[in-house]
Amino acid sequence: MNRMPIGQYIPGDSLIHHLDARVKLIAFILLISTIILTDSVPGYCSLMVLTAGLLFVSKVKLKTALGFIQSLFLFLMVIFVMNTLFFDSAQPICSWWIFHISLGGMAQGANVVLRVIFLMIFSSVLMATTAPMEAAFALKSLLRPLQYIRIPTEDLAIMISVAVQFIPVLMEETEMIRKAQTARGAKFESARLREKAASVMPLVIPIFLGAFRRADELSLAMEARGYRGGKNRTQNKQKPLRKQDILALLTAAAVCFIQAYAF
Amino acid sequence: MTNVKKSIFTAVCMALCVVLPMAFHSVQNAGSIFLPIHIPVLLCGLLCGWSFGLACGIIGPVLSSLFTGMPPIAYLPSMLVELAAYGLITGIIMSNVHTKRIYADLYISLIGAMLAGRVVAGIAKALIFSPGHITMAAWVTSYFVTSLPGIIIQIVLIPSIVFALERAKLIPVRYPQISRNQ
Numbered sequence: 001m002n003r004m005p006i007g008q009y010i011p012g013d014s015l016i017h018h019l020d021a022r023v024k025l026i027a028f029i030l031l032i033s034t035i036i037l038t039d040s041v042p043g044y045c046s047l048m049v050l051t052a053g054l055l056f057v058s059k060v061k062l063k064t065a066l067g068f069i070q071s072l073f074l075f076l077m078v079i080f081v082m083n084t085l086f087f088d089s090a091q092p093i094c095s096w097w098i099f100h101i102s103l104g105g106m107a108q109g110a111n112v113v114l115r116v117i118f119l120m121i122f123s124s125v126l127m128a129t130t131a132p133m134e135a136a137f138a139l140k141s142l143l144r145p146l147q148y149i150r151i152p153t154e155d156l157a158i159m160i161s162v163a164v165q166f167i168p169v170l171m172e173e174t175e176m177i178r179k180a181q182t183a184r185g186a187k188f189e190s191a192r193l194r195e196k197a198a199s200v201m202p203l204v205i206p207i208f209l210g211a212f213r214r215a216d217e218l219s220l221a222m223e224a225r226g227y228r229g230g231k232n233r234t235q236n237k238q239k240p241l242r243k244q245d246i247l248a249l250l251t252a253a254a255v256c257f258i259q260a261y262a263f
Numbered sequence: 264m265t266n267v268k269k270s271i272f273t274a275v276c277m278a279l280c281v282v283l284p285m286a287f288h289s290v291q292n293a294g295s296i297f298l299p300i301h302i303p304v305l306l307c308g309l310l311c312g313w314s315f316g317l318a319c320g321i322i323g324p325v326l327s328s329l330f331t332g333m334p335p336i337a338y339l340p341s342m343l344v345e346l347a348a349y350g351l352i353t354g355i356i357m358s359n360v361h362t363k364r365i366y367a368d369l370y371i372s373l374i375g376a377m378l379a380g381r382v383v384a385g386i387a388k389a390l391i392f393s394p395g396h397i398t399m400a401a402w403v404t405s406y407f408v409t410s411l412p413g414i415i416i417q418i419v420l421i422p423s424i425v426f427a428l429e430r431a432k433l434i435p436v437r438y439p440q441i442s443r444n445q
Contacts, residue, residue, distance in 0.1 A: 032336065072332060072333075075335075112337070115337070116332075116335050116336075116337070119335075119336050120332050123329055123332065127329065127330070155270055156318060156322070158270060158274075159270050159271075159273050159274040159277060159318065159322070160274075160277070160322060160326070162270075162271060162274035162275075162278075163274040163275070163277035163278040163281075163322070163326060164278075164326070166274060166275055166278035167278045167281050167282060167326075167330065170275075170278050170279065170282040171282050171285065174282055174283075174285075174286045178286065200287070200297060200416065200420075201419075201420065201423075203286065204283070204302070204420055204424070205420075205423060205424055205427055207279070207282075207283065207286065208279070208306070208424045208427070208428070209424075209427055209428065209431060209433075211275045211278070211279060212272065212275060212428055212431075212433045212434075213431070213433060214275070215268075215271045215272050215274070215275040216268070216271075216433050218271050219265070219267050219268040219270075219271040219272075222267055222271070223265065223267050223268075227267060228267065229266055229267060229270070
């Protein structure tokens with residue numbers, strides 16, 4: 001609970017840090033497609049080279065990008081083992097009761113685990129190199145076409161940016177409440193379901209009360225300053241894309257294309 | 264409640280979609296048993312209405328996936344459909360049911376949304392996400408049996424949170440006349 005597995009912004013001076021956030025978001029979507037399209041050994045080798053290049057250019061440490069592994073290790077292991085044991089293969093290596101260990105199952109398990117790992121690394125790089133407010137404005141800009149089907153994108157963008165800013169505050173508050181309840185005798189580590197459920201109740205209600213109190217204060221402050229929803233809100237002109245942004249976008253598109261057709 | 268307040272409450276519920284599962288994951292296996300991400304979405308639909316509930320149901324899990332990696336992207340679409348349905352349906356039922364008893368309104372909306380959301384999620388899984396792989400027994404097991412402790416916790420916890428918020432005067436009282444007479 002003390003730290004997020006991924007998603008922490010790390011200020012820096014790399015090429016990726018200086019790219020337009022809209023470009024980074026589009027490139028991220030393209031890279032997700034690349035991961036989904038990959039299912040062969042050469043494909044994963046090329047993804048590994050791409051990841052190494054991305055980490056080098058973004059100056060994000062490998063330790064930071066792989067920070068999630070520790071918290072998700074058990075989850076990834078379960079996925080791998082389940083696929084290995086229960087994959088329906090015509091030629092299992094060995095079979096016992098309902099378990100059939102096969103090469104196909106292992107490959108399938110490794111495929112899923114590798115996809116999750118690459119996805120998390122790319123998410124880490126995106127979040128480590130993009131300030132939350134930049135990401136919110138980029139999202140607002142990318143969502144703009146939805147205005148034509150009457151979706152209030154301005155309001156959505158405000159909600160997302162407020163939510164993103166609330167996350168660290170609420171995490172800190174949650175940790176404080178958890179410690180306070182532990183001091184009062186809450187048994188979070190109990191193995192019994194009833195005790196676990198009983199310990200969850202005094203944790204959740206104060207979290208919601210604290211969060212809604214903050215939200216109430218913020219909305220009052222916003223209304224007092226004349227905010228009446230995003231519809232008629234003015235804003236600074238969005239910066240146009242620069243040469244390096246267009247180049248980065250073309251590179252991501254080329255990588256996606258090559259990965260899809262070559263591997 | 265003004266639209267600005269509803270927007271900020273929705274934003275907080277979205278943030279809680281990220282924070283609450285992390286708080287629960289610090290309690291062993293609690294995340295999968297108590298379904299913590301459902302709580303802010305259901306609450307948002309109840310308090311702010313269907314449009315805000317829908318937004319929370321879509322954006323909350325996406326933010327959670329981006330920030331914490333849970334739910335993993337592979338499971339995100341099916342979860343997104345389920346949570347969007349919860350947010351949407353609680354809001355619709357809550358705005359249309361007025362029994363003059365807040366308990367009844369809350370439970371009708373909650374249980375109605377929980378059932379309808381699970382049906383929508385099952386249909387989406389059967390038709391889109393894993394066509395041909397989901398059976399009636401698998402649907403009942405995964406959406407009702409495994410998540411039974413989570414369902415019970417939500418039924419107990421969400422009305423308690425609504426009452427606590429009403430008592431703290433953070434949300435308007437639903438039936439002020441009746442509360443005054445009591």
